[in-house]
Each structure stands twice: as structure tokens, then as C-alpha cells.
Amino acid sequence: MIDAFDQIFVLLKHWALGWPFWPESLKPMLSVFLSIVPIMLVFALLFGITTVVERKAIGRIQNRYGPNRVGLPFTDVRLFGFGQFIADGIKALTKEDIVPRAADRVVHFLAPIALIVPVFLAYSVLPYGKNMAPIDMDTGVLFFFAVGAATELSVFMAGWSSRNKYSLLGAMRAIAQMISYEVPLIISTITVVMMVGSLSTVKIVEAQAEYSGQLPHWHVFTPWGLAGFILFLIAAMAESNRSPFDLPEGESEIVAGYFIEYSGFKFALFFLAEYLGMFAISGLAITLFLGGWTAPLAFLSWLPSWLWFFAKLLALISLFIWVRGTVPRLRMDQLMNFAWKFMLPMALINIAAAGLWFFLPAGFDRWAVCSAMLIVPYVLLGRGLMGGKLFTKRTYRYAE
Amino acid sequence: MTLPFAILAVVTLAGAIAAMSLRNLVHCALCLVATFGGLAGLFLQLGAQFVGLAQILVYIGAVAILIVFAILLTRGSESPQQPIVAGRWLMGVAVAALTFGSLMVSIVTSTLISSANGPKPNVAADISVKKIGAKLMTEYVLPLEVVALLLTAALIGAVIIAMEEQARLAPEGSQSH
């Protein structure tokens, strides 16, 4: 019974495929279709809900209410404002689509499509539950990063085709940031690939699916895994252009970055792609470090695996929102210094630490050595990043 | 010839032709990206996952960005006034023919073709990413290290070029104070 509940979506798909009236030649297509459509629907819905939750949470952080009005149409039911995303969606769909006269129309039109397609492709390798990876690729992680790299070009297309200096500046910033943070992102992933010995996302989750006592063997519970997870998360924030790394959008300086000249549905696509990118990279972080669909404690394993995946995903999204409500935007030079002078060395040291962890015998010594190997450079690099400057409380001199 | 192959081939060829013939340089670069994508698709279709994905990661993710940045930073994205077809096209044809010929020779003389007549090995299933990684780390570790050294040298060279400029600018800055 529990097993059936765990595999409910897999069973449903098989049941739907087993209907006699499908022609045999269409079955592979139908199987693909049945995998893709639920993913697109679920994550688009999650996007809508996340926008409301984010606005409400940030409002609460700033002691405001946030959206709490829109509920069911034609009634007084407000649902705490959770109808807001439907209203926003209708608004975006019905707004006029404005293309600047000087814009390169074809590229301007293609940019949002070239962005949303790779973002959705990235979802095809994430394992959402036991036996629930749409494609179990031998090179899943590599595939994820390959399609992630393809989004940079669409950002450039959007920025360049708008013929607007703000959008071009935003695109330049976005590309510089994405390329810089892709390096620590991939290098922090390499540790996991090294330990598991596979690029397949399914195998990576399976490697973490054991328990010693009640505690799971997630990678985040090792020194190199924790360091890798934190590095990955920071780089993921930068990759998905989330605050504090939202320089490409930088509302206060370059208005809205590369999508300034987009309106209506095209803008909604950019917005969607940004959030979907965030979910996808959170999903990869869960797969790599947080044990994918496995339960956090052994006795909780009876709950369905997909529930654990989505619980972890929501937790990570909340973390992203929390950080967004806390940290102000970085400056461009701070961003680059952080990437190249802190993230990259730490990620490289982390590889060495992971290698050492692999060869040392299990025990307390292994923990001590690997932790020291990571904490000492962390402190030193942190000090170096501050450049020997001592930050004290700022004093102001007023005219007397 | 299957339908996916036909689509990918058309995308690749059309992209390449457009990249040669369009006037706007950024458009050319974007069409080149379509060609890269088509090539990656062909690799993936042949079962060479690693090569196909590396093609996307490196060519679309890095080389294409490099190209468009180079275009934007050097001569702007204005379309040129002079005719696109260069005067010395004969030279171009010669270079293209030479490249094509050398590729053909290496393909024809490769062991894969000669073994095709004998018992056909299942190539696609044989090449897993794991195997490529193991080969790179054992048999081909020296070429890998040489390439790494070369890239590091290029990186350091780029840094030094950037630093020299800064050093040249710095005294001027200090004089003005």
C-alpha cells in the first residue's frame, strides 16, 4: 500500500499507457508526453505560488502584509491573497506586446523562447522520486550544466536585440556573472561526482540512500559536502540572478536589465524562466547534496519519496526568499572578487579535501583533517577578501 | 535517413549557410550557434553523449559568447557597407577544399571504417562517460596535462596583458593627484 502510494505517479503513467486504444507506434511519444506535461504544470503552478509566497514573506520581513486581497473572482473569498498569481498571469497575457522600433524584431522575439526551452530541458534529468526521473541519463549532471550554459546566449540575445543601453549593460553583467559563477558551481559539483563515480543523477541519489542508525548518508553531512553545498548554493543564487546577485536586473541602476524592453507575455516568460531556473538548480542541489528523494531520518521512509523531494525543494526556495529579504545587492567588483578570490579557491580546496576524505580511513581523524583543511582556508581567504580593512561602525560628521 | 537526422542536418546546414551570408555580424554569430546546436544534436543522436553535451557546454556556452563579445567590443554591431563576399574567394575555396580533403582522408583511413567490413563493434554502447574519464586519466593523461598547461599559460598571459595596462595607467593617475 505504502509502496503503491510512493509509486503512484509511475503506476498512473503505466495505467494510462496501458489503455488499449493507443496505437503501438505512438506509445513512445505518449510516454514522453505523459512525463513532460505534469512536470511543466506542477512547476508552472509552483512558480505562481512562489511569487505570492515570496511577496508575502518579504512583506513580513519588512513588517508589511504583502498581497492579501485577490482570492476567488466574484466572491469575497480572499484565500490570503493566493489568487494573486492568477490575476497577474491574466494581466501579463492580456497586456500589449511592445517591441521597440529600433529593436531587432526576430532576435527580440526569439530570446524568451531560447531562454525558456533550455530551462525546461534542465528538468528532464532531475529525479523527483524513486523511479521518477524523466530521463535516466548516463551524463545527467553534465546535461544539466550544458543546457544551463545555453541560457547565457538568450540573455545576450534579449539584451542586444532591444537596442537599449540599459538592456545591453544588463546582459553584459548577466553573462559576466553567469560565466564567473559557473566555474565554482561546476567545481563544487565535481566533488560529488568524484565520490559517487557517476554523472547520473539517479545514481547520485542512490549513493545517498543508505542510513547508519537513523542518520542518512547525505553528502551534506560530510565536511566536503557541507562546504560544497554552501558553495553550490551561493553559486546557484548567482546563476539564477537572485538577490544579492541581482545586478543584471539592478532595478535602481539599470532599471530592469536585459528584459527592460519586454512587456506582456514575453516579460512573463522571462520571469517564469528565472524562477524555473531557480527551482531547477535547487532540485540539482537537493539531488547532489541533500539526498534527493530520501527521507531525512530512517523511520520517516514510509512517506512517499516525491513528497520528500518537494519538501526539500520548498525549504530551499524559502531559504532563497529569506536571503533575498536580508542581503542587499552587491557591487560589480565585489561580485567578481567574491567569485574569483573566494569561491574558486575554496571550491578547488574542497576537491582536495574530498579526495583526502576518500582515501583516509573512516573515523574521527578523517573528520578532523578534512574540516581543518576547509576551515583554515575559509578564515584566511575571508580575511584576504576583506583586504585587511577593519570594518567599524560608520561615524558621521554633521555641520555644527 | 531518419526524420530527426534530417531536421538536425537541415538546421546545421542552414545555420552554417546563414552564418556565411548574413550581413549583420551578430546575426551571423547567432546562426553559428544554431549550427553548433545542430552538431550537438547529431552527436547525441549517434549516442556520443559526452561529446554532444561538451559541444553545447563549450561551444554554445562559451565560444559563442566569446564571439559575440568580440564582435561587440571591436567594431560594433553595425552592418558593413561593403559587399560580404570577399574578393579573394578563390583562396577561401582552396582552404575549404584542403580542410575537407584532410578530414576525408583521416576518416577513410580510420580504424572504425576498416573494421566496419569485419565484425561490427557496437560503438555507441561501448563509449560511456566513465570510460572516457578513465582513459583520460590513465592512457591519455599526458596529452590532458599538456592541454591543461597550455590553457593555464594562456590564462596567465591574459592576466599579464591586463596587468600591464593597469601598470601603464597607474603612474598617470598618480601624477594627476
Add this chain to the structure above:
Amino acid sequence: MLGEGIIKGLAETARNFVGSYVDKERLVTVQYPEERLPAKEAARNFPFLVFDGHDPHAGLRCVACQICEKECPPQCIYIEKSMDKKPDYVGKPQFYPKIFDIDISVCMSCQICVEVCPFEAIKMDTEFELSHTDRFAGLLFDKHQLAKSNEYYQKIHPNEAAEVDGHLAAEKAKAEVKAKADADAKARIAAAKTTTPPAAKPTPAPTS
């Protein structure tokens, strides 16, 4: 150490987040259509015309002197004087505005019309929910829309209205005293000239 500040900041925002659910004092937002801030005495936006009593036509204080029309900087007031006269609050026959229009889309809420009005007839309103689907006719207010009772004025600006009322009452009292004195004087004259018949003139202070 690096990251210390971020941890502190995260703790602070978490405290705010939880605090906003626990402590209602933190949420200062007034949820407008249902809740409203108490009206401020000094608030003002667009002018209205004050009338006494219950009949907007009979009690309208405006005498169509057109000073406000001339003084209005953006010239948003349009007045047409009546042909006939009606008695004002002291009983003196006065003209009244046949047409009194204010275009509130033009009005800049400067209050000069209020300051120049010698009859305390035009005052500033606090009503702000004036949006309309017709941006021309919907925002052009005529005499009937502008006329509001003195009780309304007392409600929105209690102190100011009390002052005006006192001022007007004093004026009226003075006028009555004067009228009475005039009547007495006339009566005395009439009494003195007993040969002439008693004045057939109506008393100059009929109650309206």
C-alpha cells in the same frame, strides 16, 4: 569572520518575519477600504460651497461676486450670475450663482478661493474618492454637486467651522441690531411725523 554579518542579518529578518505574526504592533499598515485613518483637521483637497439650513438653493451662501473666479490661479471656476436676487443669511437680497462649476481636474487645491471669499461661502473639502470613468464631465462639478451643508463643514473641519459660525453669528447679530436700530429710528421719525402715514415699507429683516 566572513559570513558573520550575513548570519546576523538573517537572524534579524527572521525576527521581523516571526514578529509580524506575533506582535500586531509591528504591522503599521492601514488596510484602506475597510480601515481608514482618522480625518485630520487641516486636510484639504478640493473646494465646495457651503449652504445653511436644509435647502441647498435657498441657503447657499455664495452671492456670485466672482472674486474666486478671478483669483483662481488655474482658472478652474466658472460662475454665471443670476438675474434675480434672493435674500442671504442676514436677509439682504443678493445675487446667487446660476451656474457654479469647478473643474477639479484643473484645480490645484491652493485654497486661494477660500481665502478671498468675503462671504465664507467656499471651503475646502476632504473628500478624496472622486475617481470617475469620464475624465471630462465626470470631474467637472456643478453647483448641486458642490453644495454641501454647514453641518458637513462642521463635521470635517470642526474648529474652523466653529470660528466661521461665530463670526457669522456676530455679523448677523450686528446686522439685526443695526436693523432694529434703523427700524427704531424710522419708527421714531414716523412717530415724529405723525402727519405722514405709517411706513408701508417692509421691515428690512424678513426671516427666511
